[in-house]
Amino acid sequence: MGRTLAEKVWDDHVVRHAEGEPDLLYIDLHLLHEVTSPQAFDGLRLAGRKVRRTDLTIATEDHNTPTVDIDKPIADPVSRVQLETLRRNAAEFGVRIHSLGDVEQGVVHVVGPQLGLTQPGTTVVCGDSHTSTHGAFGALAFGIGTSQVEHVLATQTLPLAPFRTMAITVEGELPEGVTAKDLILAIITRIGTGGGQGYVLEYRGSAIRSLSMEARMTVCNMSIEAGARAGMIAPDRTTFDYLQGRPHAPKGEDWDAAVAYWETLVTDDDAVFDHEIFIDATELTPFVTWGTNPGQGAPLGASVPDPASFADPSERTAAENALKYMGLQAGTPLREVKVDAVFVGSCTNGRIEDLRAAAAVVEGRQVADGVRMLVVPGSVRVALQAIEEGLDKVFTAAGAEWRHAGCSMCLGMNPDQLAPGERCASTSNRNFEGRQGKGGRTHLVSPQVAAATAVLGHLAAPSDLSADINAEV
Amino acid sequence: MEKFTTHTGRAVPLRRSNVDTDQIIPAHWLKKVTRSGFEDGLFEAWRKDESFILNQPERAGATVLLAGPEFGTGSSREHAVWALQNYGFAAVISSRFADIFRGNSLKNGLLTVLLPQETVERLWALTEADPTAEITVDLEAREVRADGIVAAFELDDNVRWRLLNGLDDISITLRNEPDIAAFEATRPTFKPRTLPVA
Numbered sequence: 142m143g144r145t146l147a148e149k150v151w152d153d154h155v156v157r158h159a160e161g162e163p164d165l166l167y168i169d170l171h172l173l174h175e176v177t178s179p180q181a182f183d184g185l186r187l188a189g190r191k192v193r194r195t196d197l198t199i200a201t202e203d204h205n206t207p208t209v210d211i212d213k214p215i216a217d218p219v220s221r222v223q224l225e226t227l228r229r230n231a232a233e234f235g236v237r238i239h240s241l242g243d244v245e246q247g248v249v250h251v252v253g254p255q256l257g258l259t260q261p262g263t264t265v266v267c268g269d270s271h272t273s274t275h276g277a278f279g280a281l282a283f284g285i286g287t288s289q290v291e292h293v294l295a296t297q298t299l300p301l302a303p304f305r306t307m308a309i310t311v312e313g314e315l316p317e318g319v320t321a322k323d324l325i326l327a328i329i330t331r332i333g334t335g336g337g338q339g340y341v342l343e344y345r346g347s348a349i350r351s352l353s354m355e356a357r358m359t360v361c362n363m364s365i366e367a368g369a370r371a372g373m374i375a376p377d378r379t380t381f382d383y384l385q386g387r388p389h390a391p392k393g394e395d396w397d398a399a400v401a402y403w404e405t406l407v408t409d410d411d412a413v414f415d416h417e418i419f420i421d422a423t424e425l426t427p428f429v430t431w432g433t434n435p436g437q438g439a440p441l442g443a444s445v446p447d448p449a450s451f452a453d454p455s456e457r458t459a460a461e462n463a464l465k466y467m468g469l470q471a472g473t474p475l476r477e478v479k480v481d482a483v484f485v486g487s488c489t490n491g492r493i494e495d496l497r498a499a500a501a502v503v504e505g506r507q508v509a510d511g512v513r514m515l516v517v518p519g520s521v522r523v524a525l526q527a528i529e530e531g532l533d534k535v536f537t538a539a540g541a542e543w544r545h546a547g548c549s550m551c552l553g554m555n556p557d558q559l560a561p562g563e564r565c566a567s568t569s570n571r572n573f574e575g576r577q578g579k580g581g582r583t584h585l586v587s588p589q590v591a592a593a594t595a596v597l598g599h600l601a602a603p604s605d606l607s608a609d610i611n612a613e614v
Numbered sequence: 615m616e617k618f619t620t621h622t623g624r625a626v627p628l629r630r631s632n633v634d635t636d637q638i639i640p641a642h643w644l645k646k647v648t649r650s651g652f653e654d655g656l657f658e659a660w661r662k663d664e665s666f667i668l669n670q671p672e673r674a675g676a677t678v679l680l681a682g683p684e685f686g687t688g689s690s691r692e693h694a695v696w697a698l699q700n701y702g703f704a705a706v707i708s709s710r711f712a713d714i715f716r717g718n719s720l721k722n723g724l725l726t727v728l729l730p731q732e733t734v735e736r737l738w739a740l741t742e743a744d745p746t747a748e749i750t751v752d753l754e755a756r757e758v759r760a761d762g763i764v765a766a767f768e769l770d771d772n773v774r775w776r777l778l779n780g781l782d783d784i785s786i787t788l789r790n791e792p793d794i795a796a797f798e799a800t801r802p803t804f805k806p807r808t809l810p811v812a
Contacts, residue, residue, distance in 0.1 A: 156797040157790050162772055165787065167797050169805055177691065179647035188784070193794075199808040205645065219645040226647050237808050258806045270690040270714060286692035286718035288783070296787045298794055302717075302770065334632055335684045335710050368687060370713055388811050391804040399804035434632045434687070455631040455683060462630070552641045552689075571688060573636040575659050 143409025145306045146375050147341040150281040150406065154264050156298055163300040169263035170280075171293050172249045173200035173236065175227040176554070177268030181291035182230040192234045193297045199258065200231050200238040203248045204554045208517050208544035211241055220555065234294075247520020247546040250274040250488035254358065255522050257387025261376035261403040266293055271488045271570065273364040277357035278384075279376035279406045281341070284365060304370050305415040307340040308408075311348035313422035318604055320498070321356035322490060322568065322587035324348070325363045326428040328420065330438040337369030340416065343408060344374050348422035354383040355494040362489045363570050366435035375407045427602045429475055430572045430585040432463035437572075439475065441590065441602055447471040466574055467582050468562070475600050478584070482565040483514040483595040484577070485588055486544075487551040490568035491519025493526050495588040499568075500532040502592035502603045503539040509598030514541035515557060517549040541595065553578045566594040615723045617780035621704045622750040623677030625741040626667055633681060634688035635715060639697040641689075652697035672745035680737050680749075681708040686715025695719045705751040707758065709734050720773050721783065725751055727758060733765045753777060 144152070157165040171194075178200070185191070192198060205220040215221040224241070231238035239245040245252060250271055253259045265275040265282035268290040275282035289299055309328060329336075342364050344357075352360070357374050364372025381400055384390045391399040430438040431445050437460065439446065448460035448471065464471065469478065485491075485499045496518060508514045516536045518524035524546050527533055533543045550557040551569035553576070559565055561580025568591050572583040584600060593601040643655035660666045667673060679698065685708040686694060695718045698706065706724065709731040719726040729737075740760055741747050750759040753774060758765045769777075776783070787794075 157793045163770075165790065165793070167794070167801075170808070176644050180649050180692075183647075183649075190784070196807045196809045204641075217645075223645045223647055237810065258808060260806050263806065268690060268692075270688065284690035284714055286690055286695070286714060286721065288692060288718065288721040292784050292787065295784050296791075296794060297798075298787060300783065300787065334687050335712070338710065338713060365688075365714075368684070368712055389806050389808070391806075395804035398802065402802070402804070434634065436632075458629075459631050552636075554641045554644065571634075571636065573634045573688060575640055576636050579640075579659065 143412035145408040145412045145414060146279060146343055146373055146406055147281060147304065147306055150262050150264065153262065163302050165298050166264060166301050168266050168293050168297055168299060169197060170253065170258055170265045171198045172253055172265065172267035172272070173198065173290070174203050174249045174269060175223045176204045177287050178230065178290055179223065179226045180287050181294055182234065184291040185234070185294055190295045192236060192294045195235045197297060198236050198294070200227060200236050201246055201249050201252050202227060202239070202241050204548045204552065206241045206547040207555050208547050208549050208557055211545050216556070244521050247522065248488045248491060248548055250362065251491060251519030251523060254278070255387070255520060257384055257390035260384065260399070261380060262406050266299065270365045271362050273369070273372050274358050274362040274488055276361040276364065276371050276373040277354060278380055279373060279403065281371055281373065283371045304341045305339050307337065307342050307416040307418070308414040309342055309344050309418050309420065310346040311344065311420045311422050312346045313348055314351070315348055315422045315425060318589060318602055319425045319427060320587040320589060321352055321359040323425055323428040324422070325360045326430065326435070326438045326585060327425055329363060329367045329435050332367050332418065334366065334434050334436040335368040337364060337367035340369050342367070342369045342372040344372060349374055350377065353494060354379060355492040358492065359489055363435065366570060376403045427587060427590050429590060429600055431467065431469060431475060432460060433466055433572055433574050434459070435570065435572060435585060437463055438585070441475055441600060443475060445469045445471050445473045445475065477599060479564070479599045480512060480566050480594055481563040482559060483512060483591050484550040484565055484567040484569060485515070485591050486517030486519065486549055487569040488519060489570040490588050491517060491523065493523050495568065496523065496527045496532050499588040499592040500535040502589055502606070503541065503596060504535045506539055506596045508540040508595045512595055512598050514595040515544055515550055516541050517544045518546045520546045550577050552576055566591050566600060615721070615780045615782060618723050618725050618753050618777045620750065620752040620754060621677065621725070622748050623704065624675065624746060625678040625680050625737065625749050626673050626676045627680045627738040627741045628667060629682060629738060631682040632684045632687055635686055635691050635694040636688055638686070638694040639691065644691055644693050649696050650700055652693055653700040656697040656701045675702070677702055677704045678749045678751065679703050679706040680734060680741060681706055683708060683710040683731060685711050687712040690714045692718045695722045695724050699724050707734060707737065720777065723777060723780065725753060725777065727751055727767050729758060729765050729767055733763070736763055
């Protein structure tokens with residue numbers, strides 16, 4: 142019988158298979174950041190162990206790093222200690238690190254792909270749930286806890302429980318103004334925050350194949366929000382073109398050998414998925430969340446749902462709690478929801494295409510009075526590219542704040558936070574209570590919706606702006 | 615990791631679904647570089663509300679958390695497990711756990727027990743009516759017992775063996791070091807390396 146993409150990558154990494162034991166898998170690439178690694182390095186030290194493969198390990202600083210005044214000492218002493226701890230651990234154990242101020246610094250899931258380290262058919266792990274991002278390259282990539290970080294540092298392997306496979310087939314063309322973000326938000330609302338539990342998702346179909354690498358990363362990034370072990374997309378010409386010439390992409394004969402291997406990384410025609418769902422891309426519209434988990438979403442054209450409309454009692458209670466926390470009334474059109482802040486950035490939507498899309502919407506316009514718009518590039522490289530294209534000027538001319546690279550307001554571990562009660566349209570991945578700051582309220586949106594929302598001051602799509610473009614002309 | 619064989623204690627019934635790890639331990643607590651001292655951060659936002667179940671005096675010293683479905687979704691932060699353990703929880707019972715949280719819990723000896731939602735509902739009813747009601751989580755028998763309730767649960771044999779013996783994963787894996795070395799010898803040269811390139 143044929144095998145799925147995920148099964149092929151898994152099989153190629155089994156170090157040891159024994160009855161009654163989890164398979165021991167080899168890890169090709171281990172990404173580290175400051176938050177989930179200190180206790181792992183402590184564990185190594187206590188046991189007198191080394192990092193087995195420093196040449197397959199790389200660290201960057203992202204969660205705690207400030208996005209302004211990066212040349213000054215970090216104000217929060219606890220953040221500073223955490224960053225210093227990573228620097229010390231990297232030096233002691235011989236791990237390559239990109240610290241604040243380095244040209245390769247940035248959000249770990251933006252840095253790996255742009256360096257060309259994330260490659261098809263590899264296993265990629267990081268102590269960070271959004272490691273699923275790297276599945277966009279046909280890698281088997283998943284987030285791990287700190288105990289597993291220590292395990293990978295010490296052994297370059299992980300014992301892993303078997304997974305099930307789910308195909309998410311998206312056919313047709315995405316309508317104008319509908320993005321990868323809208324697609325993944327719609328998928329999560331459809332299958333729920335636990336719908337992917339135990340599964341590796343494979344996104345396929347014509348709509349997926351036509352996505353750029355940046356857009357594919359947006360889709361795979363949020364696989365975890367559906368509870369999935371990982372999300373993957375089969376590598377193709379788009380993938381190879383993205384990788385060729387990047388610093389760590391294979392070169393010469395190695396490139397040819399790699400491509401020959403990568404081309405085998407497709408689900409066989411006779412492979413069977415444990416579960417399949419189908420989505421018609423042509424029916425999708427801009428999608429936003431109204432609640433406090435990523436599965437509580439609706440088309441932008443819809444209204445805040447009535448909790449009573451949920452048949453499942455736990456979903457009903459969750460909706461009631463969410464509306465209370467979000468300060469929303471059932472039946473309010475989502476387009477009437479006013480915001481205080483807009484955040485463009487994160488490992489979900491902090492890449493160059495995302496910044497281009499947001500800039501195109503705000504260009505020649507102004508951020509609405511009373512709205513604060515933060516634009517945070519996913520990495521220094523993304524920032525430099527954006528500056529070269531003049532996007533930073535577009536944002537600042539519109540009244541937005543152009544910041545330094547990092548995780549920033551996606552989770553507010555640095556000073557970029559919402560005040561209690563503030564409402565934000567955010568291109569990030571989680572609308573959990575307090576995620577962007579204590580008492581803050583988050584609506585997950587695409588970069589285009591974020592930008593249109595910043596201009597109008599309420600949740601909106603770029604199409605809502607077309608009237609005033611004509612007026613200006 | 616400490617051994618887990620059987621545990622008996624009072625319970626905290628937490629009637630809420632989709633309790634994500636940001637709720638269990640908010641991000642600003644993650645700046646700590648230790649595995650201890652997270653108890654005050656556990657459910658920090660909700661604990662500001664006096665009526666929150668964890669604040670009720672009769673729940674003090676409870677060690678079994680009876681959680682709603684989709685417990686532990688979101689961030690992979692193992693700090694969520696440490697916070698629950700630092701606070702004093704020894705076991706969490708739910709009908710559905712997020713995968714990464716579950717994996718993290720079992721690597722730290724925090725037993726996460728999967729029971730059908732109707733059994734969780736019965737345990738909720740029992741412990742809401744009687745805060746002194748005790749629940750026994752017996753890993754040897756793979757059974758949860760409380761007044762009038764006996765529920766078997768499943769757990770992978772290998773995971774159970776490691777928990778019962780308090781075994782450390784890394785030392786188990788390192789017993790197979792020759793397998794790792796043999797695998798490494800076969801890796802293609804085109805695989806990525808992180809060492810700086812010229």
